[in-house]
Amino acid sequence: MRILLIGATGLLGNAIMNELKEDHEIIRAARHNADVEVDVTKPDSIKKMYQHTGKVDAVISATGSAHFGPLKEMTPKLNEISIESKLKGQVNLILLGMDYVNDAGSFTLTTGVIMDEPIYQGASSAMANGAVQAFIKSAATEAPRGIRINSISPTVFQESSEDLQNFFPGFEPIPLSKVALNFRKSVEGVQTGQSYKIY
Secondary structure, three states, rough: OEEEEEEEOOOOHHHHHHEEEEEEEEEEEHHHHHHHHEEOOHHHHHHHHHHOOOOEEEEEOOOOOOOOHHHHOOOOOHHHHHHHHHHHHHHHHHHOOEEEEEEEEEEEEEEEHOOOOOOOOOOOOHHHHHHHHHHHHHOOOOOOOOOEEEEEEEEEEEOOOOHHHHOOOOOOEEEEEHHHHHHHHHHOOOOOOOOOEEE
């Protein structure tokens, strides 16, 4: 398959790349230092990315920034970070990319455990993750040409920094290799409208 991997230079993106690169052609997309540059918060940038890559069999999103901070300090502007990147950025990858995915191809987005299990300072991120999951469940029922749409929802990674892991007290971290396997399941499998929860 010809797979477009967005967020390829990040921790998760690298793990997905390592899992799939032996069996598929991977086009790496990121803000910098990739085969094609993209800023998912800007629809025009997403359009240019697809025009550059052309037709693909699968699109994987391992990207999306979100705001973390106490609810009492959150402002509409801070909340927009999650909305513009984690939510709208990923949804727009589907809306603007549908014509670039081949028949029976797929989109796989990334959400996270805190949409189901809240953590302190995670309300904005949880909102965006939950909205992405709801969008996928509904959009999958209308996707044309046999295109499948799924999401991967991992808990905190074993390889994450200690500072990040401290946000998840009592959560059992999982290895990135296990998360990457679920992206393979989404890309090479047959299910659609699914949220693969790894927790």
